[in-house]
Amino acid sequence: MVSGDTEAGARAAPVVMLEGASKSFGALKAMDHVDLHVSPGESLGLVGHNGAGKSTLVNLITGLFAPSAGRVSYPGASDHRMAGIRAISQEGTLCPNLTVLENLQVVQRDLNGWGWRRVAARRIRTALDAVFPGHRIRPDMLVADMSLAESQMVEIAIGFAEGPIPARLVVLDEPTSSLDAQVSAQLLAHIRRFCAAGGAAIFISHMLGEVFAVADRIVVMRDGRIIADRPTSGFSRQGLVDAMGHVADDRNQPGPTAQARNLGDTVLRTPEGIEARRGEIVGLAGLAGHGQAEALARFYLSQGSDWRSTARPSAVFVAGDRRRDGVMPVWSIRRNLTLAALETLTRHGLIDRAAETAIGTDWQKRIGIRTPDMGNPILSLSGGNQQKVLFARALATSAPVVVMDDPMRGVDIGTKTEVYDMIRHEAAQGRTFLWYSTEMDEILNCDRVFVFRDGAISAELEGPRITEENILAASFEFGDAA
Amino acid sequence: MTLHRAPWFWAWVAAFAAFLATWSMSAGGGGGAALAVAALTFGSFSVLTGLGQMLVITMGPGNTDLSIPATMTLAGTLSLKLMGGMDGGAVTVLAGLLSALLIGMGVGIANFALIRLLRIPPIIATLSASFLYQSLAIWSNRGLRIKPPPALAEFTTGRDLLGVPNLAWVALAISMGFWVLLNLSGFGRRVSAIGQNARAARLAGVPVARVSAATYVICAMMAALTGFLLACFSGGAALNMGAEFLLMSIAVTVIGGSSIAGGNSNVPGIWAGALFMYLIVSMLNSYGLGAGVRLLSTGVIIIAIVAVASGRKAKP
Numbered sequence: 014m015v016s017g018d019t020e021a022g023a024r025a026a027p028v029v030m031l032e033g034a035s036k037s038f039g040a041l042k043a044m045d046h047v048d049l050h051v052s053p054g055e056s057l058g059l060v061g062h063n064g065a066g067k068s069t070l071v072n073l074i075t076g077l078f079a080p081s082a083g084r085v086s087y088p089g090a091s092d093h094r095m096a097g098i099r100a101i102s103q104e105g106t107l108c109p110n111l112t113v114l115e116n117l118q119v120v121q122r123d124l125n126g127w128g129w130r131r132v133a134a135r136r137i138r139t140a141l142d143a144v145f146p147g148h149r150i151r152p153d154m155l156v157a158d159m160s161l162a163e164s165q166m167v168e169i170a171i172g173f174a175e176g177p178i179p180a181r182l183v184v185l186d187e188p189t190s191s192l193d194a195q196v197s198a199q200l201l202a203h204i205r206r207f208c209a210a211g212g213a214a215i216f217i218s219h220m221l222g223e224v225f226a227v228a229d230r231i232v233v234m235r236d237g238r239i240i241a242d243r244p245t246s247g248f249s250r251q252g253l254v255d256a257m258g259h260v261a262d263d264r265n266q267p268g269p270t271a272q273a274r275n276l277g278d279t280v281l282r283t284p285e286g287i288e289a290r291r292g293e294i295v296g297l298a299g300l301a302g303h304g305q306a307e308a309l310a311r312f313y314l315s316q317g318s319d320w321r322s323t324a325r326p327s328a329v330f331v332a333g334d335r336r337r338d339g340v341m342p343v344w345s346i347r348r349n350l351t352l353a354a355l356e357t358l359t360r361h362g363l364i365d366r367a368a369e370t371a372i373g374t375d376w377q378k379r380i381g382i383r384t385p386d387m388g389n390p391i392l393s394l395s396g397g398n399q400q401k402v403l404f405a406r407a408l409a410t411s412a413p414v415v416v417m418d419d420p421m422r423g424v425d426i427g428t429k430t431e432v433y434d435m436i437r438h439e440a441a442q443g444r445t446f447l448w449y450s451t452e453m454d455e456i457l458n459c460d461r462v463f464v465f466r467d468g469a470i471s472a473e474l475e476g477p478r479i480t481e482e483n484i485l486a487a488s489f490e491f492g493d494a495a
Numbered sequence: 496m497t498l499h500r501a502p503w504f505w506a507w508v509a510a511f512a513a514f515l516a517t518w519s520m521s522a523g524g525g526g527g528a529a530l531a532v533a534a535l536t537f538g539s540f541s542v543l544t545g546l547g548q549m550l551v552i553t554m555g556p557g558n559t560d561l562s563i564p565a566t567m568t569l570a571g572t573l574s575l576k577l578m579g580g581m582d583g584g585a586v587t588v589l590a591g592l593l594s595a596l597l598i599g600m601g602v603g604i605a606n607f608a609l610i611r612l613l614r615i616p617p618i619i620a621t622l623s624a625s626f627l628y629q630s631l632a633i634w635s636n637r638g639l640r641i642k643p644p645p646a647l648a649e650f651t652t653g654r655d656l657l658g659v660p661n662l663a664w665v666a667l668a669i670s671m672g673f674w675v676l677l678n679l680s681g682f683g684r685r686v687s688a689i690g691q692n693a694r695a696a697r698l699a700g701v702p703v704a705r706v707s708a709a710t711y712v713i714c715a716m717m718a719a720l721t722g723f724l725l726a727c728f729s730g731g732a733a734l735n736m737g738a739e740f741l742l743m744s745i746a747v748t749v750i751g752g753s754s755i756a757g758g759n760s761n762v763p764g765i766w767a768g769a770l771f772m773y774l775i776v777s778m779l780n781s782y783g784l785g786a787g788v789r790l791l792s793t794g795v796i797i798i799a800i801v802a803v804a805s806g807r808k809a810k811p
């Protein structure tokens with residue numbers, strides 16, 4: 014950085030500086046020694062695949078997380094708030110039961126006392142008019158009554174609105190996901206104006222066309238590190254996709270499992286277009302939150318009934334979000350494990366305790382649940398072992414289709430290897446796996462892969478065509494920003 | 496598990512303490528037996544309604560049946576009206592019992608239909624439906640007070656076995672049935688699963704709608720049975736006969752150590768809670784306190800018990 018006279022130096026000082034910043038969650042290293050400066054007037058594009066560390070980086074910049082090592086500083090300001098850093102998140106964080114101007118008050122704490130509504134209405138109306146000319150949003154509208162696009166527009170406007178501390182760096186995480194092309198173009202134009210006037214922006218999007226249109230510098234992340242940081246002119250679109258993947262280490266052996274087995278007839282078809290054959294491991298890929306989990310849940314719920322239970326379910330579900338979708342916190346490990354197979358254990362309505370214990374012991378051995386006693390509470394286990402219990406819960410049934418909702422999230426590598434072996438073994442026995450995963454090496458082990466983008470399938474890959482490059486290309490959209 | 500860790504332990508300690516405190520006030524040794532008989536008799540009604548309520552509460556936050564009093568009144572009124580027109584033999588008794596249970600079943604189905612089809616929160620659905628049931632009872636009763644058949648009146652007030660009230664035996668038998676249902680059956684396992692995490696239960700293949708429906712039906716049938724027995728016991732149905740069992744059924748569940756957060760329930764605690772609730776009122780009565788002080792003390796004591804019980808759970 015050039016340090017000229019003091020005034021110019023102050024103007025050129027970065028809004029935020031990361032120096033060797035790392036962040037770990039237990040054994041998982043989400044971000045590893047990242048150095049990054051964002052200066053006023055800069056528009057930064059941030060790209061990377063699932064788990065590359067984009068969200069962690071954003072959360073460090075916006076002060077939500079403290080770094081485990083290294084430093085995050087805001088020159089000239091004491092913290093992120095005083096530095097004028099604003100974040101606009103992908104999923105709506107507005108309170109649906111409040112009006113637009115009340116939502117502004119939630120983040121702008123100086124709006125109180127007499128007449129705050131007037132001030133709030135002026136601020137939000139000015140921001141909306143500036144970003145989205147021609148919008149039809151009134152400040153007294155209830156968020157619950159607005160469309161998804163409108164509430165996203167409000168969220169963006171709040172990010173740019175005048176406040177007690179002016180916005181100097183606005184972080185936009187997939188801001189255009191629910192906006193149409195015309196409104197998106199308005200936003201991109203506003204970001205360019207904002208940066209030209211001395212503001213800074215960090216723009217995250219799976220639409221590479223938008224990133225090229227708005228960013229003057231692009232940062233590529235992979236495995237928690239920044240692997241490329243160049244002016245936009247230094248990237249070609251293909252080069253960008255290549256940079257996101259592991260193109261260098263070409264360890265993608267064509268799935269040995271797929272070739273060794275004869276796959277059976279097609280056993281399932283969903284309205285989205287997912288198909289699977291008997292004994293096939295089908296992967297659902299793409300960026301997180303593009304409709305994979307919803308497609309799985311819809312499929313699973315369509316297979317069962319709220320009224321009947323059966324000893325031979327046609328599908329079982331393995332939860333990824335253990336706390337929300339899987340674990341019964343009050344129960345022992347054994348009871349958690351046998352829940353899905355309960356119907357096979359009941360005689361005249363009563364549970365056969367001996368059979369239940371036998372299943373528990375059997376699966377403890379087969380999948381390696383590390384506990385001295387299956388009667389211990391489930392919460393006494395580590396996360397990885399809880400996940401094994403949820404796997405065993407599904408595999409202990411006779412269901413021909415196993416639906417997996419990114420179950421290996423946050424699981425240690427040892428457990429992963431054990432579970433992969435188990436999945437391959439079960440698939441060889443004729444079970445079909447429907448596997449949503451945000452981890453590339455898991456997807457590369459599938460027999461067939463459906464890539465999701467914006468809630469629909471954007472590519473179907475099979476055999477040798479399952480490569481990281483193809484998956485990345487299908488996850489990101491090349492279309493030009495309008 | 497050691498005894499003092501059991502969720503019902505403190506409730507039983509409290510019940511015994513209340514018993515001793517009341518007994519010490521009454522003159523002579525005969526008072527103890529009479530007090531025990533009264534506690535068992537009146538406690539039985541609380542146990543019967545409490546068992547049903549416990550099953551519903553086990554299904555997790557928001558699940559509570561507030562139609563218990565109205566269901567009791569409706570079942571008591573209609574079954575006595577039916578029996579009043581018959582000869583009073585075994586067939587009459589059976590017809591009365593069956594009609595009460597059928598009314599309970601109908602109420603349970605209606606409650607669940609409101610919750611499920613109209614998506615009304617259970618507390619609102621059962622409370623508003625209870626006005627309907629109460630109105631039906633008023634409309635069919637029209638101020639008549641029909642006496643129960645003598646055989647039933649004798650049975651419900653009698654002590655035919657070991658000097659223990661018949662009602663207590665009935666409640667004990669049904670409690671054992673509930674214990675088996677909750678602890679050994681697939682149904683009980685599923686109720687507990689729904690109470691801990693309804694979404695995860697559905698994703699693990701639990702038929703959530705069927706289990707919830709069955710739970711509300713069982714609860715309403717227990718209320719109807721209690722109404723039937725209470726009407727026979729007290730010589731006829733009255734329109735306010737169920738009033739105290741609204742809070743009583745919830746109180747005995749909570750005092751007994753069942754988790755209000757769902758997923759956890761226990762039958763022995765219901766008995767301790769029911770006996771305690773009767774004895775505490777007797778104790779305060781025998782100290783000669785006025786109604787206001789009595790209610791106040793009852794509330795304070797319940798809060799203390801629940802606080803002690805939950806504090807104990809938080810430690811280990």
